[in-house]
Amino acid sequence: MRDNPGMVTLDETARDPRALDAALEDLFRRAQPVIDAIVGYYGGRRMLDRSECEDVVSTVRMRLLLKLQRLARGETGAIATYEGYVARLTYNAVNDVFRGRHPERAVLKKRLREIALRDPRFAIETPGTVCRLNEQAGHAVVAAVQVHPLPDDVGDALEALLRAAAGPLLLNDVLAALYTGAEAPPAPGVDSETPLIRLQRREDLASLWNEILLLPQTQRIALLLNLRGSGSGGAIALLVLLGVTTFDALAAALAMTGEELAAIWSELPMDDLTIAERLGVTRQQVINLRQSARKRLGRRRGREE
């Protein structure tokens, strides 16, 4: 733990199995309140039913175990913010469930389960959450690895993934690898991106934010108040949560106080008519302002590249 109470390494305990077990047990005990809080948040709002909550909890625990085992073997770097990491695993697993409600993905998941159950090459373990090749009985669950290209046949693709991973896989991880549609989720729970790539992404975002600050005020407001993410809800909160800017700096960029921004927070992203009323212009002018902002940003970022 050293100077950072959230940082987790297991290198000191890895040589002693009993110490390792105790350390893992302690880490799971620390993780459980975080998992319960997030699952309870969505379960309490009836956004997840009971079986989905159970699915999320078991998936997160399995992915966490995989991560900690890799950590103990020195195959991955330390976890900088353990509770944050557990929260990310859980938040991603919940979003997996939401995405999984898309019919296309649900059909693929059903087919995958059927194949894993009926095809003599495979077996299913741990009440339907882990699949393996027959010869992988007794092996520990491993993280999925990327295989390109995957065979078109789902059964053959499953076999290719299991052979490449050299061990049993979580069905959700197999699904993520197979599902290559527009709604494909990030591979959750596995470190598919290096910290460097993440840093680069944050720097890109910070650079975009700096360009937004240079826009004329009305263009900036028209753009930010309507900023939408890929899913539900506004994207503006992420600017604060990801540390790109502070809440009060965001408010200042919108020419308002922090209190004023807090008062409209739940209404974000706003539709054009509401923005128009706030700015005292027409809806068409709001659209034009936003288009101008995007053109200007596009030109500037084009120059950067």
Next chain:
Amino acid sequence: MAESDVRVMQKHVNVEELLRFRDGSADASETIAVGRHLAGCDRCAAMAREMFLDEMPATFAAEERRLRPPFWVYAIAAAIVLAAIGAAVLVSIARRNATQPAAPAIARTGTAAPAERYDRAEWNALVRDALATGAVAVAAPAAAVSSDVLRGPAAGIDGAMTPSATAVESPRPEFSWPAVPDAKFVVSVVAGDDVVARSGTLDRNRWTPEQPLTPGRTYAWQVRAIRGAGVETLPAPPRPNPRFRVIGDDEARDLAAARARYPNDHLLLGVLAAHHGLRDEARRELARYAAEHPSPAAARLAAGFANP
């Protein structure tokens, strides 16, 4: 500051508070307390950054895509070049055949002719801008769906699946898809994360939902084709599902008013249809306008909504 704010500010932020901050369900005092706490507490800021790290690429990729010149910019540029060539040909024909009325029509249907005669300033502005630029400003709801809504079906989708990449006026649109011999079909319509309508098992490749869909919402849909023991999905993965939007009540009223007042004004009706995302109607009306009023501006407008 209220007592609850002091509570949040004095201790660290928990995951429920972060989730409420993220989805906008916190009240104003909690929002400002969490927001300001993140600015001053390294531990909670690190927790928040880690927790929402994977949302960053997906969320801001959408905005990044909007910053790139979309495909239709190139399509319009190409249409302008083609229109210019077409205009040159028209002028040449007009010169050769002095009895043809084409030249006066071109002059009469310039950029300003019909643009100030409507009793709504927004209609005048839309038509004037459309004639001047060859493009139609898309209303926010239509634009919010995706830039592909007005510009053609998403790449890879079978064009025979309708509705696709458009807005529709009826809350009970007819769905159609390619016929598959000896197959039965089940249609699923999705809004966000919820399946909002599902057909029974169908014998033919058309279906109209019994219950109306919600105006103003965007939907995706797909078909399961069941043949014997096999099940196929249309469109086949990894192609994206067709998407469409049911226009909102305000938009429907806007269109109804225009149709009632200017039933034969194909320019206005086409521009308004395009503005609200009704691609098929825009194409039909603007093609009629271009046929009746041949001009570079009309050709340019019609070309922007021609079949992809």
